[in-house]
Amino acid sequence: MFGLIGHSTSFQDAKRKAKDLGYEHIASGDMDVWCSAPPQLVEHVEVESLTGKTIQGAYIDSCFVPEMLGRFKTARRKVLNAMELAQKKDISITALGGFTSIIFENFNLLKHQNIRSTTLDWQRFTTGNTHTAWVICRQLELNAPRIGIDISKASVLVVGATGDIGSAVCRWLNFRTGVGELLLVARQQEPLQALQADLNNGQILSLQEALPKADVVVWVASMPKTLEIDPLSLKNPCLMIDGGYPKNLDIKFSGPGVHVLKGGIVEFYKDIGWSMMEIAEMEIPQRQMFACFAEAMLLEFEGCHTNFSWGRNNITLEKMDFIGEASIKNGFSTLNLTKNVRAAIA
Numbered sequence: 001m002f003g004l005i006g007h008s009t010s011f012q013d014a015k016r017k018a019k020d021l022g023y024e025h026i027a028s029g030d031m032d033v034w035c036s037a038p039p040q041l042v043e044h045v046e047v048e049s050l051t052g053k054t055i056q057g058a059y060i061d062s063c064f065v066p067e068m069l070g071r072f073k074t075a076r077r078k079v080l081n082a083m084e085l086a087q088k089k090d091i092s093i094t095a096l097g098g099f100t101s102i103i104f105e106n107f108n109l110l111k112h113q114n115i116r117s118t119t120l121d122w123q124r125f126t127t128g129n130t131h132t133a134w135v136i137c138r139q140l141e142l143n144a145p146r147i148g149i150d151i152s153k154a155s156v157l158v159v160g161a162t163g164d165i166g167s168a169v170c171r172w173l174n175f176r177t178g179v180g181e182l183l184l185v186a187r188q189q190e191p192l193q194a195l196q197a198d199l200n201n202g203q204i205l206s207l208q209e210a211l212p213k214a215d216v217v218v219w220v221a222s223m224p225k226t227l228e229i230d231p232l233s234l235k236n237p238c239l240m241i242d243g244g245y246p247k248n249l250d251i252k253f254s255g256p257g258v259h260v261l262k263g264g265i266v267e268f269y270k271d272i273g274w275s276m277m278e279i280a281e282m283e284i285p286q287r288q289m290f291a292c293f294a295e296a297m298l299l300e301f302e303g304c305h306t307n308f309s310w311g312r313n314n315i316t317l318e319k320m321d322f323i324g325e326a327s328i329k330n331g332f333s334t335l336n337l338t339k340n341v342r343a344a345i346a
C-alpha cells in the first residue's frame with residue numbers, strides 16, 4: 001500500500017474540510033485545538049495503472065497548517081505523528097507532501113526516530129523530490145518550444161539551484177537536455193561554487209542580474225515575500241516554472257509574454273476516486289496531484305519499497321531516468337501550458 005501525508009493550504013481551508021468530513025470538534029476548534037489534533041487517515045483509494053496493475057493507497061492529513069510553521073515543536077510533532085500513523089497502518093511507502101518534507105529536512109527530524117513505542121523505519125518514506133525534479137525538467141522540455149523558445153540556445157535560470165530539487169534539475173538540464181546557458185541563483189556562495197564545479201558549467205549571478213537574461217526560469221525556492229520585480233524587465237517570451245510551494249509566482253510575474261506554469265504537477269490518465277486533492281487546490285482534483293505524491297504511487301506500482309528520495313543532493317540522473325520511465329509507463333503526464341496560451345502565440 002502507498003501513503004500520502006499532506007495538509008491543507010490554510011487554517012480556514014482545514015476547518016472547512018474538517019467540517020465536510022464530519023470532524024465537528026476539530027472544525028470548530030481554534031488554533032490551540034488544531035495544534036494538539038492528531039493526524040487522521042481520511043481516505044482509502046484504489047488506483048489502476050495504465051499497465052492494468054492495481055494498488056491500494058491511503059491519505060493521511062497531518063492536521064498541520066502553514067500558519068503553524070513558526071511553531072517549531074508543533075510542526076515537528078505533526079510530521080512525526082503522521083509518519084508514525086503511516087507506519088502503524090503498515091503502509092509500505094509514503095510520500096511527505098507540501099511543507100512536511102521541508103519540515104523533515106530543515107528541522108533535522110532524522111534525530112527523532114523514536115516516537116513513543118514506534119521506531120520509524122525511514123525506508124518506508126520518500127520526499128518524492130526525484131519525481132518532482134524529473135517532472136519540472138520535462139515541463140521545461142515540452143513547453144519552452146511551444147512558446148517559441150529554442151532550448152538548445154536558451155538561458156535557463158534556476159532559482160534555488162543548490163537545493164535538493166534545484167541541483168537535480170541543473171544536472172539534468174546540463175547533462176541530458178543540453179540548454180544554451182545555465183544561470184545559478186541561491187543565497188550561499190560556497191554551495192553554488194561546488195555546484196558550478198560539479199556541472200563544469202553555469203554562471204553564478206544575483207537574482208536581479210539573472211532574471212532579465214533568462215528565457216526560462218525554474219523557481220525551486222520559497223519566494224521572499226518582499227521580492228519586487230518589474231515584469232517588463234523580463235524577456236518576451238519567458239517561461240516561468242513555479243516549482244516552489246506554495247505556488248504563487250503568477251501573482252508577481254504577470255506581464256507580456258510571461259508564461260507561468262505550475263511546476264511539479266502531474267495528471268493521471270483517468271479519474272481517481274478520491275477527494276484528497278481538493279485540499280491541495282488542483283484544477284482537476286480527480287486526476288492532478290503533486291509529483292512528490294505520485295512518486296509514492298510509482299514506487300508501489302514498481303514494487304520498489306525504499307526511501308527512493310531521501311536526504312539532500314542524493315538525486316542521480318539514473319534515479320531520474322527510472323522514475324521518469326515509471327511515470328510515463330503507469331499513466332502520468334505533466335501539467336502543460338493550456339491550448340489557449342499556445343494558440344495566442346501561434
Ligand code: NDP
Nearest residue numbers: 160162163164165186187188220221222244245264290291
Ligand atoms: P531545499 O531546501 O533543498 O533547497 C532550497 C534552495 O533554495 C536552496 O538552493 C537555497 O539555497 C535556495 N533559496 C532559499 N531561499 C532563497 C532565496 N530567498 N533566494 C534564492 N535562493 C533561495 O528545498 P527543496 O529542493 O527540497 O525544495 C525546493 C522547493 O520546492 C520548496 O519550495 C518546496 O516546497 C518545493 N517543492 C515542491 C514540490 C511540488 O510542487 N511538487 C514537491 C517538493 C518540494 P540558499 O539557502 O543558499 O539560498
